[in-house]
Amino acid sequence: MPVNASTKLAPTSLEDLKALLANDIKIKVAGFDVDGVLRGKFMSKEKFLSAASSDGFGFCSVIFGWDLHDAVYSRELLISNMANGYRDLIASIDLSTYRRIPWENNVPFFLVSFLDPDTKEPISVCPRGVLKRITGKAEQLGLQCFAGVEFEYFQFQETPYSVAEKKFHGLQPLTPGMHGYSMLRTQLNNEYFHDIFDEADKFEVDVEGHHTETGPGVFETALAYTTAPRIADNALLFKYIVKSLGMKHGIMPSFMAKPWGNLPGCSGHIHVSLRDSDGNNIFAVKPEELQKGRDGAAYDELKYISQTAEYFLAGVLDGLTDVMPTASILVPTINGYKRLAGGEAFWAPNAVTYGYDSRAASVRVLSPPSVPPSATRFEIRVTGADVNPFFALSAIFGLGIRGIEKKLSLPVAPISHFSVEDKKTGKITMLPQSLEAATRRMVQPGSLARKVFGDDFVDHFGGTREHEIKLWNEAVTTWEVERYLELA
Secondary structure, eight states, X not given: OOOOOSOTTOOSSHHHHHHHTTTOSEXXXXXXXXXXXXXXXXXXXXXXXXXXXXXXXXXXXXXXXBOTTSOBOSSOOSSSOTTTTTOEEEEEEXXXXXXXXXXXXXXXXXXXXXXXXXXXXXXXXXXXXXXXXXXXXXXXXXXXXXXXXXXXXXXXXXOHHHHHHTTTOSOOBSSOSOOTTOSSGGGGGHHHHHHHHHHHHHTTOOEEEEEEOSXXXXXXXXXXXXXXXXXXXXXXXXXXXXXXXXXXXTOEEEOOSOSOTTSOOOBOOEEEEEEETTXXXXXXXXXXXXXXOOTTOSSGGGTTBOHHHHHHHHHHHHHHHSSOTTHHHHSOSTTHHHHHHTGGGGTOOOBSOEEETOTTSSEEEEOTTTSOGGGOEEEEOSOBTTOOHHHHHHHHHHHHHHHHHHTXXXXXXXXXXXXXXXXXXXXXXXXXSSHHHHHHHHHXXXXXXXXXXXXXXXXXXXXXXXXXHHHHHHOOOHHHHHHHTTTO
């Protein structure tokens, strides 16, 4: 049966809503831009109730016309531009996302999705709308998309003021040394460490695991498995939680993929599976296949996943192989490719690989005997903590469902069949090594990204990445100055 992704006290009618807000005078609303940044504002209760009883309220489209530092894009894109006067979009309030912000006087909070004012349909790059379209396709096939997200993130003993004064150099890590899974390091910032878990629980962003990770001041938090739309909301709301609590404690957390050149980067691993209308995991083998495994598996280490799961895996890998159209979606920043540059040495797979319970592969296959059949799933390990989970999940499920529909065959053998040298000889296909290379391949005519996401999405999102590339190409870095100033 379908799982209810609503929050526990979400109203189901306007009367319920009015009762929930009886003692409030203002409400906080927000939605996500293409970079996953939460954009919003406070509204009076009267204004909010009026919007909730209609299509929504006007919200300036410029949040889709500028970058994460509020600089307008280098060239005008479809959604928001001078030609349309940066007109308003409709912000449609999602009552199922009702929460209260415990660290902000328990103010009511709701998420919105962004609609075209003419068609009343989600705009092509609304993160929530894009994922809703992909999961809707799965639902037409009688399937439910489920996922979990893990974030690694550095913390600094800094504030927005201090990093500006230091010009982002010489920043002080929250704790020194490499201490993964440490029981001691959390004692240095005990209140902050526990606040993350506890406030997330109050905010209905369920945490499954929370610990230190290797690196100075690094935490890792695994968010509880749930429906794909709910986990995407939860993932970006988790960043909001951590950053808000960091300000309270004089700490700056960072989900940047690679803050330090000589240390492992910050991953944003994504676990995925599909369930049927009865809630059964369709990636699992049948009970009678548990003892010896499934007949007909392409490779021995895949005999404990279903044929449907094998098709799904083939679809994902085909998306990585076929001009890697999802690269700039799965890895959307300049810095994200620095994380992948170190490869397995830094726990960041950078090739088209998969393997049973393998953290060296881009896709880790989790199945019996390492997990129970109901927990059979794939872990996508390419993504960093800077990922927009809405777009990444859309890519993964879109490609996987395409694999099921076309009954695709696996394009490569498992990683256990290859050696490190095979990367050098070309036996293993490498992922793009820069945002520029990935974007160029994504936007080309006929790309798989265009088939999965549509031309409007690719043209707009591709334009935002080209803007990022332009800024990077024009920048003069500290490394360049130190390298060439005297001796060139």
